[in-house]
Amino acid sequence: MGSTNSTLSKIPNVEELMRETGFSPAHIVRLYDRFESLDKEKTGHLRPEDFGAINRLATNPIGDRIIGAFFSAGQETLDFHSFVKILAHFRPAENHRLRDPSLPEPVNSRTSKLKFAFQLYDLDKDGKISRAELLQVLRSMMETQVTEEQLESIADRTIQEADLDRDDAISFEEFRKSLDRVNIDHKMSIRFLR
């Protein structure tokens, strides 16, 4: 498509981006269009307010966390590359048997998907989900009236179940282990990004 190529040429380092993330040109174009539509002031960067303008995200219980995940390390703006790289986590994974083990882990492998989810829990980035962080998540997910005691009981129970080294927090390994039986590839993939 002629329009694809022209759009592609507008994006700097597009080949590198495609290689890193595994997206096809069509996908990159689609994401670029979306990026541009979100970037109302055409600055070439996204700010948290632009994300906030997405209505449905406002009603999402963990909406602000998701926005926060895009703007990691205290950045104020988000350029297209980072936007695409983060979305690459949600690409459906390829067949594992074909992957060369010597290559670095692709960004949409099961582990990296889980890492991304873990970061959403672990806001203070200490590598563990503490009880307080878990409580926060639970509180935001249970939008209706739930008593504090119930929340705390659930949080306690959760940590007790998952916490293997008994440090009262859930580390990434424990997190990964508790989701052993869940098909992460299926759950954390968006079909159209294939």
Add this chain to the structure above:
Amino acid sequence: MPVGALSHSPRGSRGFLERGLLLLVVLVFLEGIALPLGAASSPDTSARNGAAGHGQPDDHGGKLNETHEKKAFPVLKLEYAPIRMPFEISLWVLLASLMKLGFHLIPRLSGIVPESCLLIVVGLLVGGLIKLAGEEVPPVLDSKLFFLCLLPPIILDAGYFLPIRPFIENIGTILMFAVIGTLWNAFFVGGLLYAVCQIEGTHLSQVELLPCLLFGSIISAVDPVAVLAVFEEIHINELLHILVFGESLLNDAVTVVLYHLFEEYAAAGEVTVMDTFLGVIAFLIVSLGGVAVGAIYGILAAFTSRFTSHTRVIEPLFPFVYSYMAYLSAEMFHLSGIMALIACGAVMRPYVEANISHKSHTTIKYFLKMLSSVSETLIFIFLGVATVAGPHAWNWTFVSVTVILCLVSRVIGVVGLTFIINKFRIVKLTTKDQFIVAYGGLRGAIAFSLGYLLDKDHFPLRTMFLTAIITEVFFTVFVQGMTIKPLVDLLAVKKKQEAKRSINEEIHTQFLDHLLTGIEDICGHYGHHHWKDKLNRFNKTYIKKCLISGERYNEPQLIAFYHKMEFKQAIELVESGGGVKMPASVPLQVSMQNIQPKKQPPPDADRALPQFTKSREEEIRKILRSNLQKTRQRLRSYNRHTLVADPYEDGWGDYLLKKQRMVDIEKRMTQMTNYLTVPAAPSDSPTLRRTRLTSDPSAFFTKAPPGTVPTIQVELASPQSPDSVNLVDESSKKGVSAQGPGPKSGADPTKEQGRMVNPPSAGKGETGEEKEGEGKNPALLRCLSDPGPSNEDEEDEPFLS
């Protein structure tokens, strides 16, 4: 249990085996004899149907004679005719159930041969016996009986307990297999059969195209009963199970339409393009109409269950009656009854379960399982009997070609469809999966009954069709059914994971759902999650308000899940003989204070029990606390309210019997709770136990931060707080370090005994002292200010007689 039997001495096991076999033989004979005997003893021996009516004139004649010559008054009379029908039905049901019992007594048989095969063999035997006795075999697999009485319970059971999430996730695949797969099978088999029949030398040239296609459509449908029966035993992984099973359920619509279409036009002799177009429309109406009818009845049932809180006794009845009505209404309009049943069960389940009491839930579950089990058994036995009954018209070509073609078309269909489907699936279907799906396409009694329904005049080859259908059914059930289990093991197909869903999984999957919805919104993509989220919101805001009674509609799914888990554990604990932690009355008071400001009526107060007044609760708790046997502290959370109700009613009788099991349970608990506990000392005297027990509340409670204090509603005592875990560890560690593991049990009770004997204030002081060394916990001090448990010295042991 078979395993138990094997563990006995060889003589014992052989005894079991012999007994089992003897039982079987006796039962078969009994059945075989009773039926012809029943026929013979009735005054009218000519017709077997509704002999009661015919019996009347003879009786009257007899009576008239009697008035003329006065005979002695008959002290004992045998009059079989009036009760014949119910008697025979009961006898059949009894035979079926006893057969099922018998099979499981024989240890190895049930492992090798699937139950369905054995039951068919039994049916064959019974039919053979009846025939030997010279009587005409009853047409037991009468289509009316089958479709109205035997099939609905099985389908309802399947629909009510259908795992919704995997079903919806794979709905595209399932629909492809069900609709397109069945169509392909029907036309392939029908068409090729016709072609084969046209070949010279088969003497079948009088078979026309339309009857062939009709035959193809009957035989091509995968049968839910057979699939259930076989797949239940092989414990295959959830995905494959839901694929094959879902396909067997949803292909009913296709079968219904094709069947009626070809049946209608077989007389006319041709099907035009207009007819096929109408057929497609009919298909849409049949399937969607069936689902709509089911959904309507489901919502009615859910709505009714909202008001049943005062008449819990008839609560279980509603799901059954509404579902059956849904089935009948759908059948009335020639819509798909099976889909109506599935829709009804699936729609009403979440709301009904939120409304009904725990006991009603158990009743529904067990009654459904019981009905469906008996139905299934009866169906297979009747299949056997009907085979013996005949009439048969065996034609080597037709039958063998049918069997081969069915296999071939199934394989080609599955492989072809998977190729297309895999382009759209995230989790692809592997070759192994395809093989199991193809191999698991069993035919069963539905095909037979549909064939039986055919009109003899329109279909002169009906008997040949029936013979072929029976052969195909036998082939799939016996050959495929028996070999699928070893094949599954051989191919190392993933089995079902038995572990229950953990709360971690529940929380994280919900979290991921939200995450994915958010990402989809960022991408501007209206995908899977977007619509699911929308549906959930709609459900929450409107539907739940109407259909769920009380305040419970507000309850998030996670809370409900959590409650269920806690409840299950609590029941487990109680059944194992107690060992349940009963905190003091104080938590209740504290929690009461906590609750007042929220001004929210306890959502679960009505769930499982009658309302207790506070004082009554107090009483009950005291009694329970003193009598439940605990040998160590347990930090498991549980649902106190259900414990108040159930053990009070149910547990006491078994309490004494289950003391021994406690030790095993404790061992398990230790591993599960993952913390250092005082090991159980089984030979404790009741006093020691009681002291530990009564002291537990105070020790426990002092460590519990007020936040985790249990509420009236549901939640558990302090146990889950990690703080409490640590503190208890400390204290028991302290005890351990002081003495060895042996006298540990002695040491603690003395300490605690001391605590108990002293008035609460002194005890507080002591505990306060103890805890000082562990570092002041402000929460602890706050707890200490509450009065400890009242002195339990005066409690005698009323229940431990």
